[in-house]
Amino acid sequence: xxxxxxxxxxxxxxxxxxxxxxxxxxxxxxxxxxxxxxxxxxxxxxxxxxxxxxxxxxxxxxxxxxxxxxxxxxxxxxxxxxxxxxxxxxxxxxxxxxxxxxxxxxxxxxxxxxxxxxxxxxxxxxxxxxxxxxxxxxxxxxxxxxxxxxxxxxxxxxxxxxxxxxxxxxxxxxxxx
Numbered sequence: 603x604x605x606x607x608x609x610x611x612x613x614x615x616x617x618x619x620x621x622x623x624x625x626x627x628x629x630x631x632x633x634x635x636x637x638x639x640x641x642x643x644x645x646x647x648x649x650x651x652x653x654x655x656x657x658x659x660x661x662x663x664x665x666x667x668x669x670x671x672x673x674x675x676x677x678x679x680x681x682x683x684x685x686x687x688x689x690x691x692x693x694x695x696x697x698x699x700x701x702x703x704x705x706x707x708x709x710x711x712x713x714x715x716x717x718x719x720x721x722x723x724x725x726x727x728x729x730x731x732x733x734x735x736x737x738x739x740x741x742x743x744x745x746x747x748x749x750x751x752x753x754x755x756x757x758x759x760x761x762x763x764x765x766x767x768x769x770x771x772x773x774x775x776x777x778x779x
Contacts, residue, residue, distance in 0.1 A: 672758060681775065692725070693725060
């Protein structure tokens with residue numbers, strides 16, 4: 603490789619263009635804000651009473667072997683598919699077997715609130731299939747279907763795969779705050 607020879611005119615022009623430039627001692631740049639950001643008020647904490655169920659009769663009752671599936675408006679279809687496949691990974695589990703509807707609702711609200719505080723994303727709620735319920739109608743399954751649709755932090759839910767409880771349990775995807 604041959605060395606290029608620079609004429610004295612080019613050298614002088616280069617030095618003139620660099621005149622007034624100073625050497626930087628660091629490559630860090632400090633950004634100064636003109637004014638501090640405005641404070642954002644904290645949202646008021648929700649209580650169990652904020653989530654009292656609406657009319658459960660608004661939904662068509664589901665049978666013991668029917669699969670549940672729900673996504674809030676705006677949630678992509680592939681999110682439900684990923685949820686069914688266990689893509690999000692299980693963070694916590696709640697078993698509602700043997701509880702009355704009132705007890706189950708309180709447990710469910712407390713469980714979701716605690717999970718949100720711990721920044722959990724994916725939950726499994728075992729509600730059972732209702733084989734021992736009157737008329738073999740799954741009471742808790744229908745209530746859970748209704749309650750989860752009304753909860754602000756629930757983005758989507760679907761029946762679990764057979765190894766994780768099948769139609770007797772749901773995977774729940776919570777909103778990220």
